[in-house]
Amino acid sequence: MQSSATTKRMLTLAAAGSLVLAAAGCATVQPAAPTSQLAVARAAVADARSADAGTYDAADLHNAQRKLDRAHDEMAQGDYAAAKNLAEEAEVDARLAATRARSDKATRAATEVQASIRALQDEITRNAQ
């Protein structure tokens, strides 16, 4: 459901892209280049990679990376509004991927520690006999 929603969003975004371009042509106010937003998104993607999101949440990391790339493209083509939106989405996607990766790792670690506790307790019980 999530992926289908994402696909839907992609399609609507793509459709909106041309409308935005058309609107930009007649708009008197051109938004500033989202340089800082792109930098934040880039940092978030890098953080997600360092959190091993490539292993734990490859789909979200992939989305983030793809949107970041497209944001760069839009930026290059001068569509700052689209670049900003894509960068914002890339950032939250990357943050979600990083958080999921960390969450999964912590859960796994907790499971391992609990397993080691059980092993220790078994050992105590065995030695006590």
Next chain:
Amino acid sequence: MKTWKLAAGLALPAFALGACAVMPEHDSELTDARAAVVAAQNDPKVVELAPTELNQAVEAMHRADRAWSDHRDVEYVHHLAYLAWTRAAIAQETARMKEAEASVASATAERDRVRLEARTREAQRAQARAASAEISAQRAQAQAEVNRRQAIVAQQQAAGATQAAQAARSEAEQAQQQAALARAQAANANEHAQALQAALAELQARPTDRGMVVTMGDLLFDTGSAHLKPGGERIVDNLADFMRTYPQRRVAIEGFTDSVGNPGYNQDLSERRADAVRLALIDRGIDPARIVARGYGEEYPVASNGNVAGRQMNRRVEVVISDVNGVIGSRGSAPLANVGRGPRG
């Protein structure tokens, strides 16, 4: 769509929060996002563990709602709805992460506690084993001490037995020595007796009731004189030797005559002859206290005065030798009364 209706239902409380509560809800993107945000708000774990992320999600939702109420273009509203939806997911995921991290921390603490417990128990077991080993060692030591004492007692008993054996041996040796001594003494006594016998034989002594008696005949004196002839001197030599050899012995020297002539003269001669022998012994170093001399004149004849031979036998000096204690039997205990005349007065 089922999820849509569910999300709309869940979203109802959020309308109260939202500034645009009067706005009819038509956009499904917005609805999905609101449902996600509300779900996060209603999750106590998210409220507790991810307040910052929840706040960001709510903020994002407000921006999306505002954009919708401001009639911003739908793509932009969808973009903001996407951000809100993802922020809500981040809040949920953060809460899950914090929970897992807390779980790791507490489990680690628990593991450390259990590990400590395991080590403590191991140490206690080791201690118990050491204590048990200690007790065994003490028991072994006590047993060794008992064995040692038993060995000492046995040793002492053996030493006692050895001592007893030695004592018995030394007693036997002593007895043997005493026996040897007794034998030697007996041999010695025997030797003494034999020597005495030999000495007495040398003196030609004869046994009488008063003791051994040496008779010096008339021929050993000059006629009618107390002067000793060389033969008489020899007998006195032998007598002196004997008395030096047996210092306990004493002598009684007794002079006699025949019955011819004046009895007074005879008495005098008998006394002078006895005294001559006494002085000869004293001359040879014999203690005078060991010697008594006495004259009996014509008394105590040993033969008949009726013939020459008898008269010669009666003219004599008798030396009576005492017993070993110096005692000499008194004259008269066995007088020769049947021979010649009886004793005078």
